[in-house]
Amino acid sequence: xxxxxxxxxxxxxxxxxxxxxxxxxxxxxxxxxxxxxxxxxxxxxxxxxxxxxxxxxxxxxxxxxxxxxxxxxxxxxxxxxxxxxxxxxxxxxxxxxxxxxxxxxxxxxxxxxxxxxxxxxxxxxxxxxxxxxxxxxxxxxxxxxxxxxxxxxxxxxxxxxxxxxxxxxxxxxxxxxxxxxxxxxxxxxxxxxxxxxxxxxxxxxxx
Numbered sequence: 001x002x003x004x005x006x007x008x009x010x011x012x013x014x015x016x017x018x019x020x021x022x023x024x025x026x027x028x029x030x031x032x033x034x035x036x037x038x039x040x041x042x043x044x045x046x047x048x049x050x051x052x053x054x055x056x057x058x059x060x061x062x063x064x065x066x067x068x069x070x071x072x073x074x075x076x077x078x079x080x081x082x083x084x085x086x087x088x089x090x091x092x093x094x095x096x097x098x099x100x101x102x103x104x105x106x107x108x109x110x111x112x113x114x115x116x117x118x119x120x121x122x123x124x125x126x127x128x129x130x131x132x133x134x135x136x137x138x139x140x141x142x143x144x145x146x147x148x149x150x151x152x153x154x155x156x157x158x159x160x161x162x163x164x165x166x167x168x169x170x171x172x173x174x175x176x177x178x179x180x181x182x183x184x185x186x187x188x189x190x191x192x193x194x195x196x197x198x199x200x201x202x203x204x205x206x207x
Contacts, residue, residue, distance in 0.1 A: 004036055015054060022055040025133040027141060030056050032112075035064035035091030035098050035105050048112045055125065057138075058145060059116055061109040063102060064091040110156065117149050 021028050032051050034044050051059055066073045068087045076082045081095055089095060092102030100108075116122065126145075130138050 004038075005033070011050070018054050018056065022129075025129075025135065025138075027058075027138060028054075028056050029058040030054065032059065032061050033064050034061060034108065035100075037091075037097055040099065044108055044112075048115065051112075052116055052119065057126065057129070057141060059113075061112045063105040063109060064098075065089070066091070066097070114149075114153070117145075 018028050018030070030051060032047050034047060036043075048061075051061075064072075066076050066082060066086075066089045073082060073089075076089075076095075076097065077084065081097060082089055089097075090102045091098045091105060093099060094101060098105065126142055130142055
């Protein structure tokens with residue numbers, strides 16, 4: 001995976017650096033990207049398990065973006081997947097860059113995010129670290145993390161509720177009633193006016 005993104009490091013090196021920083025009392029964070037062309041669900045789960053096994057104070061999961069000028073973007077452009085006018089395009093089956101759609105990948109990122117922060121072991125480790133380090137910055141990060149988690153959960157619930165309400169509105173929306181008025185293929189006789197009848201009516205109106 002790291003070779004695909006040309007990071008120039010190994011998984012073992014990254015893990016060792018994070019654990020060393022944590023032992024030193026430093027604030028640690030990580031960003032994990034999913035959506036490479038060859039990735040399947042088992043790869044996504046491996047990425048999550050790796051993140052959950054690290055002593056990270058904060059993390060997030062992102063869908064792979066093909067950003068203008070990057071090596072991935074250039075490769076996709078040469079293959080005809082992207083055009084020169086497109087600046088940032090998320091991975092997804094819509095453009096043939098992934099087996100999962102962009103919406104499915106985004107939903108997985110949200111799922112992994114809440115799974116990571118809703119673990120009791122994470123909050124226990126955070127409390128122990130705050131007590132061990134006794135740094136005001138870590139306390140602020142700890143409190144801000146709780147607030148951010150709650151806010152993000154509320155926003156997600158509101159978004160889901162809005163989608164369900166719109167779907168329910170479409171289902172129960174009444175169809176317009178069809179008019180029962182009789183339609184005539186031809187105009188009724190009492191409305192047919194010949195040119196002579198029109199002239200007579202005009203003459204009566206004048207007098």
